[in-house]
Amino acid sequence: xxxxxxxxxxxxxxxxxxxxxxxxxxxxxxxxxxxxxxxxxxxxxxxxxxxxxxxxxxxxxxxxxxxxxxxxxxxxxxxxxxxxxxxxxxxxxxxxxxxxxxxxxxxxxxxxxxxxxxxxxxxxxxxxxxxxxxxxxxxxxxxxxxxxxxxxxxxxxxxxxxxxxxxxxxxxxxxxxxxxxxxxxxxxxxxxxxxxxxxxxxxxxxxxxxxxxxxxxxxxxxxxxxxxxxxxxxxxxxxxxxxxxxxxxxxxxxxxxxxxxxxxxxxxxxxxxxxxxxxxxxxxxxxxxxxxxxxxxxxxxxxxxxxxxxxxxxxxxxxxxxxxxxxxxxxxxxxxxxxxxxxxxxxxxxxxxxxxxxxxxxxxxxxxxxxxxxxxxxxxxxxxxxxxxxxxxxxxxxxxxxxxxxxxxxxxxxxxxxxxxxxxxxxxxxxxxxxxxxxxxxxxxxxxxxxxxxxxxxxxxxxxxxxxxxxxxxxxxxxxxxxxxxxxxxxx
Numbered sequence: 001x002x003x004x005x006x007x008x009x010x011x012x013x014x015x016x017x018x019x020x021x022x023x024x025x026x027x028x029x030x031x032x033x034x035x036x037x038x039x040x041x042x043x044x045x046x047x048x049x050x051x052x053x054x055x056x057x058x059x060x061x062x063x064x065x066x067x068x069x070x071x072x073x074x075x076x077x078x079x080x081x082x083x084x085x086x087x088x089x090x091x092x093x094x095x096x097x098x099x100x101x102x103x104x105x106x107x108x109x110x111x112x113x114x115x116x117x118x119x120x121x122x123x124x125x126x127x128x129x130x131x132x133x134x135x136x137x138x139x140x141x142x143x144x145x146x147x148x149x150x151x152x153x154x155x156x157x158x159x160x161x162x163x164x165x166x167x168x169x170x171x172x173x174x175x176x177x178x179x180x181x182x183x184x185x186x187x188x189x190x191x192x193x194x195x196x197x198x199x200x201x202x203x204x205x206x207x208x209x210x211x212x213x214x215x216x217x218x219x220x221x222x223x224x225x226x227x228x229x230x231x232x233x234x235x236x237x238x239x240x241x242x243x244x245x246x247x248x249x250x251x252x253x254x255x256x257x258x259x260x261x262x263x264x265x266x267x268x269x270x271x272x273x274x275x276x277x278x279x280x281x282x283x284x285x286x287x288x289x290x291x292x293x294x295x296x297x298x299x300x301x302x303x304x305x306x307x308x309x310x311x312x313x314x315x316x317x318x319x320x321x322x323x324x325x326x327x328x329x330x331x332x333x334x335x336x337x338x339x340x341x342x343x344x345x346x347x348x349x350x351x352x353x354x355x356x357x358x359x360x361x362x363x364x365x366x367x368x369x370x371x372x373x374x375x376x377x378x379x380x381x382x383x384x385x386x387x388x389x390x391x392x393x394x395x396x397x398x399x400x401x402x403x404x405x406x407x408x409x410x411x412x413x414x415x416x417x418x419x420x421x422x423x424x425x426x427x428x429x430x431x432x433x434x435x436x437x438x439x440x441x442x443x444x445x446x447x448x449x450x451x452x453x454x455x456x457x458x459x460x461x462x463x464x465x466x467x468x469x470x471x472x473x474x475x476x477x478x479x480x481x482x483x484x485x486x487x488x489x490x491x492x
Contacts, residue, residue, distance in 0.1 A: 031107075031128030034114075037121055039064055039081060048128055053100035067097050069104075080111070084124055088113050094131075106135040165261035171246070171254035173214065182261075187233035203229035203237055210242065218254070221246060227264065238265040273441070344383040344468060351412055351419060352376040358388045359395070367406055368399060374412035378419050380489050382469050387489070390462045394423035394485045397458070402427020405482065415488070418471065422486040430477040438475055439463040462487070 025032060031048030033041055041059050049056060052067070065073040072095050083090050089112040096104040110127045159166040160180035168177040175193035183190055186201060202210060206228035217224045224244040229237040244259030352372060359370050380387075391410070398408050402425040411422045430438070437443045441460045466473040466487045477483035 030130070033064070033126050033128070035064055035124040035126065037085075037124070039076070042123060051099070051105055051130060052097060058100075069096060069098060072096060080109070084111050084113060085121060097128075105130065106132045162260075164263075165240075167259050167261065169244075169257040169259070171218070171256065173257070176256070185230075185232055201230050203231070205229075217244075218246065221248065221254075224257075224259065227268075230261075238263060239268040240264060344386060346381055346383050348379055348381050349384045350376075351378050351380060351421065354384055354388055355391055355410055355412075355421075358391045368408065369406060370395065370408045370410065372410045372412070375414050375419075376412065378412060378414060378491070380419055380491060382489055383465075386465045387469075390465055390487060391421065391423065393458045393462050397485070398423060398425040398427070398483070401425075402482065414491070417491055418488040419491055420486055420488045422484050424482060424484040426482040429479040429481050430475070430483055431479060435475055435477060439473060 026046040028045060028047055031045060031051060033044040033048060036042055041062055041064055044056060044059055046056075049059070052059075059067075065076050068076055076095070080090060080093060089110070091110050092108045095107055095109055097107055099105055108129045108131050110129070111124050113121045114123045114125060116122055156177075156179070162179060162181060165182040165185060166177075166179040167175060167182060169175045174195060175198060178190055178193055182188075186192075188197070199207065206226075210226050210228050213226050214224060216222075223246075224242060226242045227239060228242060230240050231237050241262045241264045242259065243262075244257045246257055247255045249255055355372050359372075395408060395410075398405065405425040405427040407426060409422075409424045411420075411424070413420045413422070439459045439462070441457065443460070463473050466489070470490050471488040473485075473487040475483060475485050
């Protein structure tokens with residue numbers, strides 16, 4: 001049986017045996033040293049000596065500031081020691097310690113004072129923590145951050161050059177980035193990306209469709225692809241194609257939407273024009289074909305007769321065949337132009353003679369008079385049949401759209417190396433807002449009651465023919481003053 005005092009005595013002995021304070025001091029995973037009030041090293045542990053590559057004899061009694069670069073020495077003398085003396089300690093001050101081989105060691109110093117019974121400082125104990133790995137990590141982190149920022153700037157630079165609107169949004173739809181094209185289109189800054197601002201730019205008839213599609217894509221994880229109308233800074237709505245993909249990380253978490261917005265107004269407009277053209281072409285071709293069918297049925301019943309009625313039916317049939325032939329030729333010419341296959345068979349010919357031949361082939365009623373004036377000696381090197389096609393179109397348009405203009409004038413003029421041919425009428429004229437579109441494909445001037453027919457290709461073909469010859473084409477017209485269609489051809 002043991003007594004309590006004997007038991008406690010044995011425990012203390014065991015603790016002293018197991019714990020060697022001097023051994024712990026020298027082999028600790030951090031550095032220790034003690035300084036005098038003058039900043040001289042009194043004691044230093046083996047761990048710190050090993051880190052620095054010095055022996056205890058080399059550092060004992062030396063100034064600790066000698067282990068610091070010049071900037072560090074000034075900081076130590078002006079801040080470290082005064083702070084220790086005033087506050088009784090410092091925490092995590094960063095210093096670079098110079099090793100014996102000239103390299104440096106990144107450290108954090110924590111210090112506390114030892115005072116006597118009169119509270120006078122006798123020594124300063126300092127704990128040194130090696131933060132080299134942490135510094136390296138911080139440097140790598142900063143480097144990675146810098147690389148990421150540079151890459152982001154590069155991608156934003158590329159996005160700003162794109163003709164499409166580029167944007168990103170959170171998984172909930174909150175816009176986080178827009179490119180320069182977005183800001184230019186809506187006349188806003190990159191900070192104006194609130195959901196309410198973006199949604200206000202969508203046509204009300206398309207908003208519900210877009211939101212429904214977006215919710216569906218978010219739920220199903222599919223890509224977004226919708227065509228909607230957006231209002232521009234002038235207040236006009238234009239068709240845009242919205243495309244976006246939802247980025248999902250390795251854990252299946254929805255992170256961001258990455259999307260683009262492409263203006264497809266021109267494409268949609270061309271599709272509408274194409275549909276309108278198909279409707280017009282179907283109607284225009286159907287009309288003469290229906291007439292031909294009816295005429296042929298009548299002629300079938302009247303075969304063997306040579307009456308005036310039969311001759312009239314034959315004339316009408318030929319007229320309708322000519323109409324269908326002209327439309328088919330227009331379609332073929334347009335197709336050749338689209339494929340770049342319109343070939344020109346050029347030769348030298350006199351312009352007046354070409355116009356005379358052209359007028360001769362046009363069926364002119366007695367109430368129309370065509371006058372050719374100007375320089376009748378001019379010759380050009382061009383495709384005569386194609387130029388005749390242009391002049392014929394101008395004359396027949398004058399007869400069609402200015403039926404009360406009994407006089408049609410054709411003027412030939414030499415203008416600085418070009419011949420200018422102008423066909424003028426004294427008809428009602430063309431509104432100013434319509435003249436810029438007269439040479440567009442499929443364009444037709446709407447007239448009351450749909451009196452005039454056609455595919456809207458005649459003037460477009462004329463413009464292409466003149467352009468391939470190196471000339472220009474245009475029109476001068478005003479309401480009540482008639483119209484003058486003109487084109488130029490190079491003389492050489």
